[in-house]
Amino acid sequence: MIEEPENHDRLDAAVRVRRERRALWRREGERSLGQNLAMIGALGWTIVTPALAGVFAGRWLDKRFASGVFWTLGLLTAGLAVGCVLAWKRMHRE
Template identity: 55%
Template sequence: MSEPEERDPLVKGVRLRGERHKRWLREGEASTARRLAQIGVLGWIIVVPMLIGVFIGHWLDHRFNTGIFWTAPLLFLGLGLGCWSGWKWMQGA
């Protein structure tokens, strides 16, 4: 295969789709339990960084007596990190 074909996102996408189709033919449709488990994992991937941000922010606010100066931004930072992580996980799944 030539070098430009290896870097072309369309070629990569088609190859990935073909691999996923072959896996589906080999393994069959995923069960309802597996789909629910994937939804649960996705939820935790998003929620855990948010909770970490809240706990660290609350600790910093309590330590420096700053109201919610650290909690709010760290919550949103955790949300962004969690959504990004969930997106990356979904692209690989």
């Protein structure tokens, strides 16, 4: 069975990225504790901010339409999903 060339291209790209990361680590070393804590804090706020925006918007809509917690729960869930996607993208960018 012959493998598709796409798989070889993806493997080559993965190996290249790994080599670049290793070379960067050898040049710069590991990040400091402060930098790691700052990243954790930034990721936390990246997740929390859209969730809180969803809660505030949901509470306003629930009061406006007297719908209980329908909008609050829905927009909280949507905010968490958006925040998690943004945090995921940020983690893979760095």
